[in-house]
Amino acid sequence: DGGITQSPKYLFRKEGQNVTLSCEQNLNHDAMYWYRQDPGQGLRLIYYSQIVNDFQKGDIAEGYSVSREKKESFPLTVTSAQKNPTAFYLCASSIGPFRDTGELFFGEGSRLTVL
């Protein structure tokens, strides 16, 4: 079955450590996204990529980094510069630019807790 796989589902980190969240899709979608979700705040866009080897900052990119070396993969690194990293992180994909309707396909999410 086609879909998006995020790992790990739960992650604990000590302050000052970088962590990387994995996101893999087999939907053959061109575009991929990372969102952060906090209670009562909806979804906020961190980074997105419309094509391999290219990505753009979203609304809250500070303290995060991404790469897009393969179409299927879009890992997110939460760096020690992110002041409040504890959150639920969602990866999503869409068909791609010029064909998108705005419909997103989401992974199951990764919950990061900083101790």
Place this chain on the structure above:
Amino acid sequence: AQSVTQLDSQVPVFEEAPVELRCNYSSSVSVYLFWYVQYPNQGLQLLLKYLSGSTLVKGINGFVAEFNKSQSSFHLRKPSVHISDTAEYFCAVSDPRQGGSEKLVFGKGTKLTVNP
């Protein structure tokens, strides 16, 4: 800029009762509209979408939504809810002219709790 307002942050209802989750958006142009559902500790999944055509849109699990252009609304309804409908529901809007789902704007969500 577009914005989405979900008028109720929490909606408690009893099982088999009808429910309406309200969504208003601000946009001066035509829009695409979506409702997503999120069950606890899971990702979002598409419930239904309006792109064009009939203003009454049917989705999964018996949900329907009605697009009302004059009122800039896209309310979600279900005539009889089940315990399993307990989840958070997100309304979202995008501008067809801007392409790219990075422009999708989400509301802050409505938590629906169905009680026995």
